[in-house]
Amino acid sequence: MSEPARRSAIQSDELVPKPGGIAARALAARAAPYLAGLNPEQQEAVEATEGPLLVLAGAGTGKTRVLTTRIAHILASGRAYPSQILAVTFTNKAAREMKERIARLIGEGMAEGMPWLGTFHAIGVRILRRHAELVDLRSDFTILDTDDQIRLLKQIIQAANIDEKRWPARQLAAAIDGWKNRGLAPDKVPDGEAYAAANGKGRELYAEYQARLKTLNAADFGDLLTECLRLFRERPDVLAEYQKRFRYMLVDEYQDTNVAQYLWLRLLAQGKESRNICCVGDDDQSIYGWRGAEVDNILRFERDFPGAKVIRLERNYRSTGHILAAASGLIAHNEGRLGKTLFTETAELGEKVAVNSAWDSSEEARAIGDDIERLQRQGHALNDMAILVRASFQMREFEDRFVTLGLNYRVIGGPRFFERLEIRDALAYLRATVNPADDLAFERIVNTPKRGLGPATLQLLHGHARRRNMPLMAAAAELVGTEELKPKLRQALSALLRSFERWSALIPHTPHTDLAEMVLEESGYTEMWQLDRSAEAPGRLENLKELVNTMGEYESLPGFLEHVSLVMDSEGGEASDAVSIMTLHSAKGLEFDTVYLPGWEEGLFPHQRALDENGRAGLEEERRLAYVGLTRARRRAAIWFVSNRRVHGLWQSTVPSRFLDDLPEADVEISEPASYGGYGTAMPYGMSRFDTMAPFGSTYATPGWQRAQANRDTADPRKRTGRQALTIEGELVAKSVIGGEARFAAGERVFHQKFGPGTVAAVDGNKLTVDFDKAGRKRVVDSFVEAA
DNA sequence: GTAGATTAGATTTTT
């Protein structure tokens, strides 16, 4: 087929070869190399290119492989040009990985360009820039991040004369985000919700915010999707263009889509006969409900796309038998699943999932650290081990311990590069240089470094800008020509404006990295940190250098800024061998030989707040999180829980997580409590086998414990109040905390409910070493003892 | 306009 003929064949939608025909067989042969090594289900998922398809891919079943091979297959079999394929992911990382894998699969076949492959947001931007004027923006619109968003909302709240204390900007920002996640324009927000925000003015302020965004020629993250939706709805001709263009659509992590994304996909997929949409997901790994993800989207796929094919990938290539069985047993306790049963082909059962307990979090860290060193001595790489925590505050304990041990670790997730103060300041300078109308950027740096242009001056600028309906910088330019400002301020401001003019003029003629250095240098920003004597200053200067280096990899300044606003991450080349520490959320999609899962205690995991705020659904999401954690492990998984954990500075007695009881007995190895400190040995009390591992059997009799125990099995977790599961006797806690000083001194006589009378031998914060008359020397928390 | 004091709040996080 000549090139033009082929192209027109594609456009006339007649490209699909007759099944079983010569062309089809020839094409299959061409595609064959990619199919090699796929199991039958995977192969089916790759080859079922026509019509809607839902791939339910359990953990470790080769989901990414299916997606990439499918794209390669569509391309290699000539079903579509790259530009006719749309592949969406949630993270930049996933998009990058997919790009690399596709390139590897078909290499030279990419001559015709890449598919539309990226995050929902990146693709949204791409579409919006093309049709910006249709949604009241210019094609060079700025993308606001959360920080800008909040500052803008703060201004709006103030302008509306609403008490900022009672109605914080971040709360309104969260509400607006939530609405946008659900694809709701201001007039579509339910009355109740609109009324509940911003002192009854939720709707008005949301509308005002959207109006301000247009004036600023800006869009926030949510807009990248909702404005696309608006565009598609208001302009059927534009929608039709994309429906026609995207002959094949692929969606990764479908269980994480929110309503807006779902509507976006549905609009695009509804084009005529070409409903070639393939969604890959795992309902059991939906852990972003709190961020607006709707598991329902995956659960109702078949209803939305009648005749949809569903393929299950259940053959797990990652974990050994016990780990897989433990994870499956756990997740089976959730209702409302689509149901999958993972299995392995290797008969290897491997090690059982270890369940361990420790006295408190520092011992937990110590024991895990020791275990890591043990494995390391056996020749295991630190890179193959990870500690997955529920909440980031748990990380510190491990970091502290590993620093002491000299154990190499890296924290994944933490504060991100582009969110750091100095980087954001530097970017604000660059943004204002590129776009003098970027008020938020200008505002951010107008007095950084200090130029004497404080809130009062800014207020003046704002007033003038609003009256004249112009950007801040333009307003400033007018003001410096008047007597409105004191000479000193006038001078400072006009110097700054002149600098920006000069830098802007240089954009076309100067390499952008040079320009960036110049801006940072001449603005005095670098100098500001050089003069700063604080401990962070050198690191910040280092980051600024790093920023300029990173810029070098991009074509132009605007190109770089666009990248930054969409990809808030910077890739740090981590070559060295180190244990990874991260939250369970950021572990999704990763795998390690050995996984440590600390903090399996009621209140922390499942997290009390998830239970309080979302009841049963919250509990199930927590359980999925536990499932995600377990399924990260290839060969070894070790769960830990402690008896005492400090929460907001208070020592709390904790109850083992209910998830422990969800694990099948046969796949779990319960270790005797570690001998650290020599207490916490098995207690003959308790109702579940794990309770026996909690120390202080007699405390079981306390009302607090009974409440916690009763609550453990309460069908409706919303009935639980506050932090019941965590707190021990309120008065005791209060006593030990009031005054903030130790309640006991060495030599003092004390009484312990379980161990009886004894003499305090040593005091370490609120931990006591007590020589009990009968029980011998024990370490206890002071809240458990009373003065005798 | 800045340093020191005070106070609230403290899951998970991408884009």
Add this chain to the structure above:
DNA sequence: TCTAATCTAC
């Protein structure tokens, strides 16, 4: 207990 953000006094 710790942090960050805001308030208060200079």
